[in-house]
Amino acid sequence: MGQYVLRRLLIAVPSLLGISLVLFVVLALAPGDPFSELATNPNVPPEVALALRAKFGLDDPIYLRYLHWLLAMAQGDWGFSFVSRMDVDTLILQRLPTTLYVIGSAQLLALLIAIPVGVYAATRPYSIFDQIANTFAFIGFSLPTFFTGILFILIFSVTLDWLPLVYTTDINATGVQWLIEELRQAIMPVVVLGLFQAASMTRFVRSAMLDVIRLDYVTTARAKGLGQTRVIVKHVMRNAMIPVVTLVALQMPAVFGGAIVTEQIFRIPGIGSLLISSILANDTPVVMAVTFVFACLVVFFNLAADVLYGWLDPRISLR
């Protein structure tokens, strides 16, 4: 198992490097660079502009610039945000916990919905319950998060006035009151994101369960006289969850996409809304860094899924 984890870690490193290369090439191919404004500025003599370009290595060959950038990123020197007037890494570290909190709660909610519904639907395929669950799942992942978000605001904030419209980090209360307020403002974003995830997850769980439930060993378990609950929970689910883990990990890029949208709608101060505001403010160092953080998170969750996969299915780690 230890060897397996190590091997997975070694696979994650090249993909991180690959992603960083893709990001850097994209940036290098883009028209314009930080000093393009100097060339058109009449107050800067051309020789000063050229000297500045040479000093910051903008005219170096692209592989040297990539190596410089990579070394700087690895040492934690992520640049300086011109808009927020602070280091990019401090800025991101401030915002990251909020994003992880919202995404984590949403994934938890999605699992709490998807596993029971998917399992129950698979034990009664093509029943009324299965058909209703299937239709709802289809509608669920066809509803884009920005539209569900707006619908939720319209129903629960504007019409019913039950929940606060905007997310705040400095709630003016203490103790239990603070906790209640914190939970109330998190309900809508978490439910919007969680329901969207639950929709596709339910389908994964159902089809994985249906694949396993037909196998002979399940019939054997039933023939031994085990009860339905025991067969489903102990025998079928344990094996059916294996492919689900991978599918959930493959969904992670979509989850982050959804998180950006929900953070923007509910004005949650996470890294998703940071990305949007930096793009609108042309704050390139922050845009690059946030994109890279999202990429790292995706690679990290894929790694976690691989390790979990190895634990659920020992045959994999022995190969």
Added chain:
Amino acid sequence: MAGSTLAFPSAERRAYSPWRETWRRYRRHKLAVVSAVLLAVLIAAVVFGPLVWHVSINDIDVNSRLEGPSLAHPFGTDDLGQDILARMIYGGRISLAVGLAAMLVSVIVGTLVGALAGMSRGALGHALMWLTDLFLSLPQLPLLLLLIYLFRDGLKAVFGPEGGIFILVVLVIGGLRWMPVARLVRAQFLSLREKEFVEAARALGASPLRQVVRHILPNAVGPVIIAGTIDVAAAIIAESTLSFLGLGFPPDTPTWGRLLYDAKDYLDIASHWALFPGGAIFIAVVSINFIGDGLRDALDARKVI
């Protein structure tokens, strides 16, 4: 085999062409049929709408701002008194066109990569699959935003504000969604290239290109059609998301996502402004997804991720 087929009861039935057989199976999926009709109505409304509804999309009427649905404005008006129905007809053309064009990009790239990876027995196949996996682990929306942020101004200068963004959005959305198609095509190719009929073609001296185009690809097309259908829905969502974040088409181009973006600050006084374009996106996406589900039943393809 040929002589014994008559013994099967199915041989009594009239011989159907493969497409007719597909349609017969598709028809059994009631929701898919309803969806196909819905989508056809939506496309017809968007394409032929301007022939029936003559209101201009830019007519500003300050006397009727933020009005709810009425006879003069069936979908109401926005904060400048512009007619939302006319704007939705115009924006719908762009939203649906982006969906179709991005699907074509992703299907073409995916088929090319998948076919190359499926036919090659050496390092090329491995390299292409590594590339596919790398692209699968890229965070799509952040990268989409980054690409649009970096290349927006350059393309705008070359192709004009609307054309430049259209090309950019289509290429970027399509370029980030080809991986599932590539995997499907590769999986199909790996099994098909060992089949007897391909071996026969090879024995008869067919070039690799002819083997692929005449023999393997036609048999691998079912899953690609299904994946392509679902890609249209995903591309429509992606484009609307960009517009909703204020980073898609220019502000005066009323795509459905852009209408939602403009409407989201007026939810309390003009909810119709958000509900109509949002509903249109939802109907388009849900019907395309159901059509994809119906096609999956009809073309009898196993679901591969």
